[in-house]
Amino acid sequence: xxxxxxxxxxxxxxxxxxxxxxxxxxxxxxxxxxxxxxxxxxxxxxxxxxxxxxxxxxxxxxxxxxxxxxxxxxxxxxxxxxxxxxxxxxxxxxxxxxxxxxxxxxxxxxxxxxxxxxxxxxxxxxxxxxxxxxxxxxxxxxxxxxxxxxxxxxxxxxxxxxxxxxxxxxxxxxxxxxxxxxxxxxxxxxxxxxxxxxxxxxxxxxxxxxxxxxxxxxxxxxxxxxxxxxxxxxxxxxxxxxxxxxxxxxxxxxxxxxxxxxxxxxxxxxxxxxxxxxxxxxxxxxxxxxxxxxxxxxxxxxxxxxxxxxxxxxxxxxxxxxxxxxxxxxxxxxxxxxxxxxxxxxxxxxxxxxxxxxxxxxxxxxxxxxxxxxxxxxxxxxxxxxxxxxxxxxxxxxxxxxxxxxxxxxxxxxxxxxxxxxxxxxxxxxxxxxxxxxxxxxxxxxxxxxxxxxxxxxxxxxxxxxxxxxxxxxxxxxxxxxxx
Amino acid sequence: xxxxxxxxxxxxxxxxxxxxxxxxxxxxxxxxxxxxxxxxxxxxxxxxxxxxxxxxxxxxxxxxxxxxxxxxxxxxxxxxxxxxxxxxxxxxxxxxxxxxxxxxxxxxxxxxxxxxxxxxxxxxxxxxxxxxxxxxxxxxxxxxxxxxxxxxxxxxxxxxxxxxxxxxxxxxxxxxxxxxxxxxxxxxxxxxxxxxxxxxxxxxxxxxxxxxxxxxxxxxxxxxxxxxxxxxxxxxxxxxxxxxxxxxxxxxxxxxxxxxxxxxxxxxx
Numbered sequence: 001x002x003x004x005x006x007x008x009x010x011x012x013x014x015x016x017x018x019x020x021x022x023x024x025x026x027x028x029x030x031x032x033x034x035x036x037x038x039x040x041x042x043x044x045x046x047x048x049x050x051x052x053x054x055x056x057x058x059x060x061x062x063x064x065x066x067x068x069x070x071x072x073x074x075x076x077x078x079x080x081x082x083x084x085x086x087x088x089x090x091x092x093x094x095x096x097x098x099x100x101x102x103x104x105x106x107x108x109x110x111x112x113x114x115x116x117x118x119x120x121x122x123x124x125x126x127x128x129x130x131x132x133x134x135x136x137x138x139x140x141x142x143x144x145x146x147x148x149x150x151x152x153x154x155x156x157x158x159x160x161x162x163x164x165x166x167x168x169x170x171x172x173x174x175x176x177x178x179x180x181x182x183x184x185x186x187x188x189x190x191x192x193x194x195x196x197x198x199x200x201x202x203x204x205x206x207x208x209x210x211x212x213x214x215x216x217x218x219x220x221x222x223x224x225x226x227x228x229x230x231x232x233x234x235x236x237x238x239x240x241x242x243x244x245x246x247x248x249x250x251x252x253x254x255x256x257x258x259x260x261x262x263x264x265x266x267x268x269x270x271x272x273x274x275x276x277x278x279x280x281x282x283x284x285x286x287x288x289x290x291x292x293x294x295x296x297x298x299x300x301x302x303x304x305x306x307x308x309x310x311x312x313x314x315x316x317x318x319x320x321x322x323x324x325x326x327x328x329x330x331x332x333x334x335x336x337x338x339x340x341x342x343x344x345x346x347x348x349x350x351x352x353x354x355x356x357x358x359x360x361x362x363x364x365x366x367x368x369x370x371x372x373x374x375x376x377x378x379x380x381x382x383x384x385x386x387x388x389x390x391x392x393x394x395x396x397x398x399x400x401x402x403x404x405x406x407x408x409x410x411x412x413x414x415x416x417x418x419x420x421x422x423x424x425x426x427x428x429x430x431x432x433x434x435x436x437x438x439x440x441x442x443x444x445x446x447x448x449x450x451x452x453x454x455x456x457x458x459x460x461x462x463x464x465x466x467x468x469x470x471x472x473x474x475x476x477x478x479x480x481x482x483x484x
Numbered sequence: 485x486x487x488x489x490x491x492x493x494x495x496x497x498x499x500x501x502x503x504x505x506x507x508x509x510x511x512x513x514x515x516x517x518x519x520x521x522x523x524x525x526x527x528x529x530x531x532x533x534x535x536x537x538x539x540x541x542x543x544x545x546x547x548x549x550x551x552x553x554x555x556x557x558x559x560x561x562x563x564x565x566x567x568x569x570x571x572x573x574x575x576x577x578x579x580x581x582x583x584x585x586x587x588x589x590x591x592x593x594x595x596x597x598x599x600x601x602x603x604x605x606x607x608x609x610x611x612x613x614x615x616x617x618x619x620x621x622x623x624x625x626x627x628x629x630x631x632x633x634x635x636x637x638x639x640x641x642x643x644x645x646x647x648x649x650x651x652x653x654x655x656x657x658x659x660x661x662x663x664x665x666x667x668x669x670x671x672x673x674x675x676x677x678x679x680x681x682x683x684x685x686x687x688x689x690x691x692x693x694x695x696x697x698x699x700x701x702x703x704x705x706x707x708x709x710x711x712x713x714x715x716x717x718x719x720x721x722x723x724x725x726x727x728x729x730x731x732x733x734x735x736x737x738x739x740x741x742x743x744x745x746x747x748x749x750x751x752x753x
Binding site for chain 2: 122169
């Protein structure tokens with residue numbers, strides 16, 4: 001007896017088994033299976049590796065290992081209230097407190113030891129189904145975890161790819177709609193090509209009791225879920241999660257890889273980056289690579305890995321090109337590229353008034369004197385276009401459009417005060433709410449300039465026409481900021 | 485020495501106050517049972533694929549979930565259920581874990597809150613101590629289907645939506661006191677929105693031959709399992725409740741699972 005045990009331990013050492021002797025049987029089975037399936041490259045070797053989890057949109061570092069390891073991943077389900085949009089709070093259910101949950105990064109052939117803890121303060125039971133798992137329920141059946149408990153299970157990452165994980169506890173659509181998803185990347189054994197920057201973006205649809213931007217604490221709305229009519233469609237669980245100070249960044253000449261997923265629960269995504277072309281797309285997160293792609297379709301519960309090179313500086317918008325979702329439901333992110341201009345690739349060709357006016361749609365209303373119009377166009381290009389954009393369409397979620405603007409056309413005189421004194425607080429333009437701060441230009445622009453730029457805007461961009469005179473601006477200026 | 489004596493007196497006074505509170509709670513809210521008249525009932529769960537009505541005989545049910553105060557009194561009279569004495573095979577780690585001590589709640593726990601962190605075994609023992617038992621799922625579901633005026637309000641979308649919203653509003657909050665909502669038709673409080681509640685046959689609901697091992701053939705834990713088992717697939721509050729219960733072994737304790745007891749009335753349905 002004693003001798004047999006000694007021999008077993010000796011074999012264990014030869015095979016590099018560093019865990020309990022009880023695992024020896026499983027390891028033997030794995031060795032046999034390796035002969036059959038190319039994804040199985042033998043038992044884990046070396047010391048277990050504790051997975052470093054970082055908050056989205058950040059990504060764990062690339063793997064430079066050349067052997068299969070045991071990777072310990074610790075996730076915790078948490079039910080928390082936080083903002084889904086400015087001034088709007090929501091009861092999120094999460095992995096590790098973020099939507100999406102942290103990205104897991106392992107190597108094909110690794111054994112993942114997944115610990116799922118459920119916060120003692122949770123009200124629900126939760127579990128996890130990882131699409132990278134080959135086994136019933138993708139782990140769901142062995143990970144149902146009541147509040148204050150922890151479940152642990154092992155799976156071998158048999159196939160390289162980018163996979164969604166999500167909670168699969170009844171009612172499943174509700175757990176997903178509340179934010180319980182994330183992604184796991186299984187790197188191929190040879191690793192991924194180097195990218196200068198990597199980011200992690202997951203789209204999801206959210207169903208709240210009141211409408212888009214209705215303030216305060218919003219509750220989950222089952223009826224909207226069943227109708228598949230979301231209130232919000234968002235990247236990374238919050239409107240503005242990837243804009244402004246939180247925008248993704250790159251430098252001119254860098255390659256950018258986005259790990260993009262769609263948690264659903266319902267909508268598929270027409271993922272597009274305005275002003276970029278994807279050099280490579282791992283279609284549906286698998287190994288098929290397509291090139292020169294404008295928009296890639298991401299199924300709910302699916303993913304895509306997209307790579308692009310940022311050649312031109314500027315702001316590039318991440319959108320769901322099922323585009324109403326970008327303009328009306330929040331699906332907008334930004335990739336800000338810094339560096340030297342690349343005029344051979346992209347430049348604005350400046351022109352005189354004639355050529356420019358020719359590009360503009362014919363003014364719908366009364367003709368206005370040309371010199372004043374040219375002056376207005378100059379001021380517009382120098383000041384207004386920075387936010388409202390050169391074509392007057394604004395930036396969704398940030399700057400309201402001046403083009404075809406119902407807000408502007410409803411009362412053009414009102415705009416005098418906005419330019420002079422600025423505008424803050426919530427406004428609704430073309431049925432979309434905006435809540436940003438417009439600065440005051442009273443000290444920067446004289447009465448003529450303000451009159452001309454407003455007249456220019458009113459007679460361009462498909463607006464209804466009209467004239468603002470310097471005298472009108474003067475009167476408003478004299479009334480002061482409180483006279484509006 | 486003097487300091488110690490004052491301290492000792494303070495402790496004694498505290499214990500007396502806590503006992504008084506517990507006793508008060510017991511006398512006021514505890515053991516108050518209401519009659520639930522029987523009837524025919526179609527469960528939202530289709531346990532074997534059949535959607536046949538079941539006949540529910542009349543029974544009596546505790547008006548509120550068992551409170552922390554009730555339970556403190558119970559462990560005083562049944563010290564084998566103190567958390568430092570209850571065997572692991574009946575009450576695993578987590579049993580009454582947030583209490584300050586085996587016989588002390590601590591100031592953070594209101595005795596009028598529903599007791600949680602109790603195993604199914606412990607809940608059964610409590611009910612037995614007042615000549616009652618845990619309700620069967622059908623009994624619980626039948627009693628919970630009533631609102632203030634109707635025996636069965638389940639077809640009213642506004643009623644269901646209200647329950648769901650109340651449940652979701654609890655995110656990040658501990659439970660409030662029992663009995664603060666409007667009683668339903670039978671005079672029962674907190675049926676749907678305060679805590680999940682153990683039921684006597686919870687293990688049998690999940691096609692689970694061995695209740696000690698939820699890993700086995702636990703249909704509802706599989707993605708899609710709920711779609712198979714629920715006749716009414718929009719009964720989200722019930723699904724959440726069943727999911728919460730199905731995750732538990734009978735020795736497990738959860739901060740969100742309490743219980744109430746039922747007694748037979750002997751009346752005809």
